Structure formats: C-alpha cells, structure tokens
Amino acid sequence: MRILADENMPAVARLFADVATEIRTVPGRTLTPEQLAAVDVLLVRSVTRVDAALLAQASQLRFVGTATIGTDHIDQPLLQQRQIAFASAPGCNAAGVVDYVLGALLAQYADNPAALAQARVAVVGAGNVGGRLTTRLRALGLAVMVCDPPREQACLPDQDGVSEPCFVSLQEAFTADIVCCHTPYTRAGDWPTHHMISADLLQQLPLRALFLNAGRGGVVSSAALLAATRARPDLRLVLDVWDPEPDLPLALLERAVMGTGHIAGYSAEGRVRGTLMLRQALAEKLDLPPPELKVQDLLPPVPPLRLDSDAAGAEQPVAQAWQLLQQAVLQVCDPLGDDARFRAALHAVPAARRGQAFDQYRKTYAAERDRRELASVPVERAGLSATAADLLHRAGFAVHS
Numbered sequence: 496m497r498i499l500a501d502e503n504m505p506a507v508a509r510l511f512a513d514v515a516t517e518i519r520t521v522p523g524r525t526l527t528p529e530q531l532a533a534v535d536v537l538l539v540r541s542v543t544r545v546d547a548a549l550l551a552q553a554s555q556l557r558f559v560g561t562a563t564i565g566t567d568h569i570d571q572p573l574l575q576q577r578q579i580a581f582a583s584a585p586g587c588n589a590a591g592v593v594d595y596v597l598g599a600l601l602a603q604y605a606d607n608p609a610a611l612a613q614a615r616v617a618v619v620g621a622g623n624v625g626g627r628l629t630t631r632l633r634a635l636g637l638a639v640m641v642c643d644p645p646r647e648q649a650c651l652p653d654q655d656g657v658s659e660p661c662f663v664s665l666q667e668a669f670t671a672d673i674v675c676c677h678t679p680y681t682r683a684g685d686w687p688t689h690h691m692i693s694a695d696l697l698q699q700l701p702l703r704a705l706f707l708n709a710g711r712g713g714v715v716s717s718a719a720l721l722a723a724t725r726a727r728p729d730l731r732l733v734l735d736v737w738d739p740e741p742d743l744p745l746a747l748l749e750r751a752v753m754g755t756g757h758i759a760g761y762s763a764e765g766r767v768r769g770t771l772m773l774r775q776a777l778a779e780k781l782d783l784p785p786p787e788l789k790v791q792d793l794l795p796p797v798p799p800l801r802l803d804s805d806a807a808g809a810e811q812p813v814a815q816a817w818q819l820l821q822q823a824v825l826q827v828c829d830p831l832g833d834d835a836r837f838r839a840a841l842h843a844v845p846a847a848r849r850g851q852a853f854d855q856y857r858k859t860y861a862a863e864r865d866r867r868e869l870a871s872v873p874v875e876r877a878g879l880s881a882t883a884a885d886l887l888h889r890a891g892f893a894v895h896s
C-alpha cells in the first residue's frame with residue numbers, strides 16, 4: 496500500500512509502517528495531482544484542498560484521511576461518489592484548543608487573574624472544542640452561556656452526555672464580556688457560518704469585551720473585525736484563525752491584543768492523536784490490523800511542573816490560587832510568547848512572502864514547541880494550599896498528592 500502524507504504529520508512512519516510498502520511525505524500546501532497518480536492512501540492536514548482537480552490522476556486512491564477536526568477543505572461528496580473512504584479526526588486537538596483559550600484569557604487578566612471568575616462568557620459553537628471549553632470554564636466558576644442553534648434544535652447533549660441549560664441566540668451571546676468562537680466553517684445548511692459574525696454584532700459587545708476566534712477565520716471577515724475595532728477601539732481581539740490564511744492582513748494583526756497563526760490546537764498530544772485516529776480509521780475502513788501504539792507510547796513523559804507559590808503571595812487564598820493557576824497555565828501553554836513569535840515572523844518578511852512565513856511559523860511551532868496538554872502535566876500537591884490544588888485540578892492539571 497502506497498501512502499502519501501503531509502510532511503507536517505507527526506508519527507506517520509511509526510504508525511503506518513506495518514501496513515505500507517511506501518510512505519512518502521510532501522508539503523501539503525503545494526500537493527499536485529501528479530503526486531497522487533500511484534497512491535492508495537492520502538493523509539492531509541487543513542492546508543490541502545482535496546477536490547476534483549487534486550484527485551484528477553488519483554485512480555488508485557482508496558482512502559483519504561485528514562488529521563484535523565475541521566473538514567471544510569475536503570470535498571466529501573466527491574469522495575463518496577468515487578467510493579474513496581474518508582476519515583477526519585474529530586476531537587483530536589480539542590483539549591489543546593481549550594488549553595490555549597484558558598492561557599489567552601489568563602494572559603489578558605494579567606494583573607488580576609481572579610477577576611476572570613467574574614466574567615460572563617459566551618461560547619459560540621459547543622461541539623468537541625466549545626463543549627469542553629464550557630465544561631472547563633464552568634468548573635472554574637465562570638458563568639457560561641452557549642450559542643449553538645443546530646445543537647439546540649437537535650436537543651443534542653454535549654460530549655459528556657449533559658444537556659445544555661443555557662442556550663442563547665447569537666445576539667444574546669454578544670452581550671457577554673468574553674465571546675469564544677468555535678464553529679466550523681460552512682456555507683450551506685440552516686446555519687451557515689460564512690461571515691456569520693458582522694461588524695454590527697461585534698459593536699454590540701460591552702465595553703472592553705474580548706472576542707476570541709479559534710474556529711475558522713471565514714466565520715468573521717477581516718473587514719468586519721477592522722471596522723468594529725475602528726469604531727470601538729476598546730474591543731479586544733484574540734485571533735488564532737484568519738480570513739484569509741495564510742495571507743492575512745497585517746493591519747488586523749496590529750489591531751489584535753493577541754494574534755497567533757492557527758496553532759490553538761497544536762498540542763503534542765493533539766497532533767499525534769490526529770495521526771493515530773487516521774491509522775485507526777484506515778484499519779476499520781480497509782479491514783487492516785489496528786494500531787498497537789497509543790498516544791502515550793508516542794510522546795515522552797512530562798516532568799512535574801515547578802510552581803513558585805511564594806511569588807504568588809499568600810495574603811488571599813483565592814487570589815493566590817488564581818495567580819498560581821495563571822503561572823501554571825502560561826508555563827505550559829504560552830499564547831503571549833506565541834503571539835510575539837508570530838508578529839516577529841510576519842514582520843521579518845516582505846508582504847509577498849507573508850504566506851510562507853505563516854506556514855513556516857506553524858511548522859516550526861509544531862516541530863519545536865512541544866506544547867503538552869494540561870491533563871498530561873503533573874503538579875505536586877505538596878506546598879500548595881487546598882484552594883490552589885483544587886483550582887489547578889479543576890483547570891485540568893493532573894494534581895498528585
């Protein structure tokens with residue numbers, strides 16, 4: 496079986512060696528129809544548009560897998576029509592996105608992280624990512640409302656089987672202090688998300704409200720974000736995804752209080768889990784042996800986190816606990832550092848090479864940053880107050896006594 500994979504897909508060789516006669520890795524953004532001529536299995540990431548043009552010479556193709564949550568780059572009806580099996584990796588990097596959001600919010604509440612607990616949050620799109628985010632923020636005591644009309648209409652419970660008690664409209668969501676957007680990018684259906692969030696809607700946000708998008712850039716146009724922040728300079732934008740990518744307008748990055756290059760889900764676990772899920776799906780669809788390795792076999796163990804509880808001050812147990820949480824989350828997942836590296840990378844090149852710089856930033860991030868999920872990071876309980884240990888546990892850390 497001949498496998499062609501995106502060069503940025505981790506652990507492909509280890510996971511697919513037993514079922515492949517050949518594994519070739521190539522840059523996903525510039526994949527050509529000729530490269531697919533004698534290929535049985537194609538493994539892509541979000542930067543490869545899998546459509547009729549790309550598959551023009553893929554007469555041998557039996558399976559397409561994308562190691563991503565989003566599937567807007569795949570022509571699924573075409574694959575069905577050509578009887579090519581398809582799999583994505585739903586939920587693979589959802590925990591990583593939640594860690595990123597938590598890090599971004601704690602960084603924005605730098606002076607007084609405990610004040611975050613008082614913020615009213617709206618999560619728009621409450622699937623694998625938004626559902627987990629809602630659960631995590633509520634566990635930390637935040638009031639969270641949820642805007643997800645498809646889920647509301649279908650009376651769908653979240654990933655833990657819980658029915659959402661706080662569904663709101665999109666209009667109402669934009670009365671929150673923090674709006675986190677985690678919808679897919681869709682152009683059809685009853686609730687298409689293409690440019691769903693308008694400049695008018697953004698301008699209805701309360702004073703100094705924060706809008707965070709870690710779903711897909713196309714859900715809100717750059718023009719809308721620029722218009723809204725021009726009219727309302729108090730609004731805070733945290734953007735991980737852009738319209739368009741990779742050639743985003745630098746003017747928008749300049750307006751954002753935090754900007755990163757589509758890396759919210761780039762935890763080491765999330766990326767490896769994506770590849771592993773494709774290996775599992777290939778086994779199921781083509782009746783092959785299942786993979787023998789698990790996520791933990793493919794990653795090194797994580798050393799315990801070192802926290803400086805003195806630096807956090809002991810005067811107020813709750814305030815201290817939030818300061819320790821901020822310290823802990825930002826050590827593991829550092830959106831401020833990611834933001835600084837992103838701006839530096841895009842400013843270092845002329846406009847014509849910005850798209851390449853965007854891709855290079857993501858590649859380097861994935862290869863070198865080694866960001867682990869909070870759930871994999873051990874925290875020693877000794878030396879922590881009961882309040883701090885409990886808060887760190889509720890934030891998702893593996894707190895050990």
Ligand SMILES: NC(=O)c1ccc[n+]([C@@H]2O[C@H](COP(=O)([O-])OP(=O)(O)OC[C@H]3O[C@@H](n4cnc5c(N)ncnc54)[C@H](O)[C@@H]3O)[C@@H](O)[C@H]2O)c1
Nearest residue numbers: 564565620621622623624643645678679686709710759760
């Ligand atoms: N920035 C990143 O690194 C990153 C990482 C992972 C996923 N993503 C993006 O985030 C998206 C969401 O991921 P997920 O795993 O939670 O997907 P999911 O399919 O599990 O959940 C999406 C949710 O959005 C809801 N939704 C659809 N249309 C909506 C609308 N018009 N208004 C409100 N809600 C709507 C759906 O009902 C569903 O509950 C993905 O499609 C992907 O594009 C980005």
Ligand SMILES: O=C(O)[C@H](O)[C@H](O)COP(=O)(O)O
Nearest residue numbers: 540541542563564565760761
């Ligand atoms: O849809 C997803 O899973 C995410 O957007 C993912 O982080 C995309 O990463 P990429 O495939 O572009 O490396």
